[in-house]
Amino acid sequence: MLLELKDVSKTYPTGEGPLRVLSGVSLSLARGACVALTGESGSGKSTLLHLAGGLDRPDAGQILFEGRDIVQLGESDLAAFRRTRIGMVFQQFNLIPSLDVAANLAFQARLAGRHDPDWCSALAERLGLSGLLGRYPEQLSGGQQQRVAIGRALAARPKLILADEPTGNLDEATGDAVLDLMLALQAETGAALLMVTHSLRLAARLGSRVHLSAGRLA
Amino acid sequence: MNVRWVLLFLLAIAAPALAQGFAGLGTSAEGFAMPQKAHPPVFPGDHGAHPDYRVEWWYLTANLTGEDGRDYGAQWTLFRFALAPGTGESWQTPQLWMGHAAVTTPDQHVSAERLARGGIGQAGVVLTPFSANIDSWRMDSRAGPDSDPMSALDVSAAGAGFAYRLGLTATGPLVLHGDRGYSVKSAQGQASYYYSQPFYAVKGTLTLDGRDIAVTGQAWFDHEWSSQPLGADQSGWDWFSFHFDTGEKLMGFRLRDEGAGFTSGTWIGADGQVEPLPPGALTAEPLEWAEVRGRTVPIRWKLSLPFRGLDITTRALNDAAWMDTQVSYWEGPVRIEGSHPGRGYVEMTGY
């Protein structure tokens, strides 16, 4: 197994007392798997994704990545884990505005110390960004930005891609095109994909689907 | 300069009297000399200044008639005040000098004042030849070497809007008041040295607002010095100097106190014969009051001296003859009506 969540719970403090977002969720993801994570608003989808990516820690439970419990990792090991193992794609793209497209694409790979210029230019080619490498994020359309984000996530050859509503800010046609590219690249690189979406139509295009409801897997 | 310190002068004059009374026969506690009945004034020496006495003045008042036929009055006064007895070198001299000058017409009264320190030549009195001055105001003798220095004088003064030059010639002798010049000023015995030359014939020029007026008339000169002229409860005085048409003169004063007051004076015959008036012989009563510069002052008097058959009233040439000086008082010419018509001057202080 690539990723195993065992009995994971997470509570957030809020103004009206603690809010339990996840309660005893267990989930496994095999290498190369392609899973959609669906659920209502507030069902804990994003939280689960963040926990899996090492952005946050659960209150209880284990998160095993390739058999190692990342919950136990220190801050810098966790950062290294994110750098080298995970590729993230966000709804708001979250590119680095001060860097151009080329630098954004290569950013995480270079951070991880596994920058491969050939791979990067191949990615750019595949994502249709070759003509845009010198541009800055603010000069790109939403779809273009998200393609850069996907490239950035894949450049370091991560084991797992975590995508949070990657097409949520795009119109349907653009979204579908972006999703196609992501799924194709995922398949080519053999990385696993866990994608949060509230759209059953999109979820249906992935290999399998888990549904989260009120903090529990259905 | 302000009023307060000048008042201090006058307080300095009056205050020791409060404390000393008549006790210090010879000198006051501050070392000032005191008038002595046994030592009458000697002339010409005593025309000069007496720096060992606290206060002294040379006082001239003139009743004048202009070429225009109108009545005029003129005043020239030099006061000396001693902060301490004696003289000193230059500025260290403790003598202060004050001059007052005024001209009175029926519709105008103009006055001026000068202040000066002694010891530097700005003001003072020198004896030979006699000369008294403060700044440009002068009183110079032009008498011959064998006559009394005061028998002929040139007097001049100038202030804002007025000036005068008067030539004075005495037609009678000097007059010593009281007991050969020892003039008692209260029932308690305060006294001063006091003499007059009331017999001046005057010829001169007044200048009023740039206009010269030739004048003639009569003038009266007083010289008085003392160290304690006022009694403790005396609030002011009324002083009269009259030239009667008969050629006779009268000097009278009334020192006001909480009681009946103290009056005294001298009757002077046309030949200069002197008759001191005993205290209380002369009576003086205000007949009419007027408001002058915010003060209420008598402007008509009734005076009587029964044993001389004197029963007169006075009328001021100008009710507003107020001396607008640091220490202010009323001083002006009067016309006399009644048993002895004539002209004269009245001075009223402490109102």
Place this chain on the structure above:
Amino acid sequence: MLWQAFTALLSHWRRHRLQLAMLLLGLALATALWSAVQAINAQARLSYARAAAVIGQDRLSALVRVDGAPIAQDTYIRLRQAGWLVSPVIEGELRFGSGRLRLIGIEPLTLPPQAAQVDVSADDIGLAAFITPPGLLVVAPETAARLAGEATPPLRLSEALPPGVALSDIGIAQRLLAQPGRISRLILAPVQLSGLPPLATIAPELVMRAPATESDLSRLTDSFHLNLTAFGFLAFAVGLFIVHAAIGLAFEQRRPVLRTLRALGLPLRALVALSITELLVLSLLAGVLGVALGYGVAAVLLPDVAASLRGLYGAEVDGQLSLQPSVWALGLALAVAGTLASAASRLWRIATLPLLAPAQPRAWSRMSAQALVLQAAAGTGLLAISALAVIIGHGLVAGFVSLGAMLLGAALLLPLVLSLVLALAGRMGRGVVTQWFWADTRQQLPGLSLALMALLLALAANAGVGAMVGSFRLTFVGWLDQRLASELYVTARSDEESDLMRSWLAARSDAVLPIWSAEEKILGEPVQVYGLRDHVTYRENWPLLAAAPDVWDRLEAGTGILVNEQMARRKHLRLGDELTLSGGRSQTIVGIYSDYGNPKAQAMIGIDLLLALHPDVNRQRFAVRIAPDRAAGLAAQLRDAFALPADNVIDQASVKAFSLRIFERTFAVTAALNVLTLGVAALAIFASLLTLADMRLAQLAPVWAMGLTLRRLALLEVLRSMALASFTMLAAVPVGLALAWLLLAVVNVEAFGWQLPMHVFPLDWLRLGSLSLISAALAAALPALQLVRRQPSALVMVFANER
């Protein structure tokens, strides 16, 4: 509805308390420094006015001698007897121990009431005590404190007198000044009699001098106060950067609220009015705080200022600060005006805000390349104006115009320069983090540029003024060494004692050099003229800037005259020019000497000539040459032989130490204002970083998500701030040098009348650099610390659409 809208606007500040605090603090600080300078200046002017009003000099005419010599007392008597209403005054300097006193002797009986400041008849004075020996000295309370224990006549206090002035009777003053029968001037009563004999027939040597409408002191010290004012403005400008930044941020953050309010039906006019009202409330609040704070600063600085003015100009300034309505009014007005000016562009944008603009928040801090270039062009224009002002302009005002244009121009150029430097650095960087660091730093620039401009101004001012003061100090110390060549400086208590001492010393020392001077009127101005005895001391040491070859021989021969630099500059004098002394004597200028620390004209002639012109010159002061190792012994012998007080024999080292102390105090105020300005600039950076911190989170979170630890990010944030500060410091160096040059070569010459060689002090720059690095690090520390302390949950909020 208006109230509702107003509270909606104000609610912003409740949620952004730090922002509010920064806004208020920035404005308050700016107002404070400005008000402090104003309060100090106002206090000084008050003292000058009081000094000028002493015995009515500012209102009454006076008679003086054409040649400035004393008037004989006989002349006074002659005038009085001619009917002129004049009152005599004698004025002179009295030394008590180490202190000096301006003694004014009046004649209270003739003094016109307009000239009587002190009521000598008051109970505690009294005319008799005032005019009869030993007399009284009437002085201000603080003067009395300084005179405590000195052998003066009895003292009486009067608040009406300026400090350092004593009033006494003229007779007493003539004795104290040892000038019997002498009068300095005759005050004319305002109303004189008509038909007076003309002055020419009574006292032809006298002329009428009109009342001094402006005192010499206020003229002399003008430049000093202008300096302070310039600093006050600089500090205020730096403070306004903070205000501008804070208001700008608040506007951007409230843009949606503004739009909502309008959408809900609030008229545009009402919205603008509310915004202005809000600004007024805030600026008044900060203004009151600032002026109060300013008085605190002024109270702390005033003793130094007073000491400076005394040391530099001999001007006495009351050490007690009084509250002046004008300072309050001006301070508040400036705070309000400054705020409104800073907010003008934002108000304009509120007024032109489209109701239905896209709701997407625009990055407030983004500045287009075009704007950057435009701003730089404006900056270049200002630099050109600055250069023109130096080349074409004259006078102190041109100097300050040039200075201001240069500083502002440099500040406007800064963002472009920094942007280029950062681009270059990014290109040269190798690692991915390095590249991102520079790229991100450059992106931060617009948001920080105002604060950095403020920092540039503060740093340049510090560096420039530091170089100016340092150059001055070096020159001054060298000059002191030349000028104070004698081993002992002696002040006798009388001319007679001085004669005895000098004959006593003749056999016991190498040389005795008189330090005698008299006042002459040269070219219509009073000039202190010293007599020099020809001696190797002068030939070898005297600091001549220009000299004829046989300067000392011609001086000794009585045909030459030396003038100080100030006088030469002011009157455009050159070697070979002729000057006329009293008695119509003509002298050739054979030398010009430097005379730092003295604002007044001064000249030197041979001692024989001085004695010929002024036979009765004050002979009390002289200098003694002796082998340095024997100086202390001789000083002790001299004190014993003449029972001299210790202060009357001073050795060279003490005089130098004293002079240097005055010098240091002179610039203590400048230094203090400098530090405060730097503090304000540091605060500006802090405020900007703090307000940017929230925005920053969205930019940092992705980098964190991709695998950089918060600790490292925080460290980079601090480094970023330090990098910007150090680049700014580098940019400040040339600006500071230019400023130093302007101060030394333009402003000083105009203000003081002397030019100084410029020195550079690299160590000072280094110290300043470290200081700015530390302040930048400190300013970034709090936001960085906040970043490290962030919970992951707060960071993931950036990405989260839901939980």
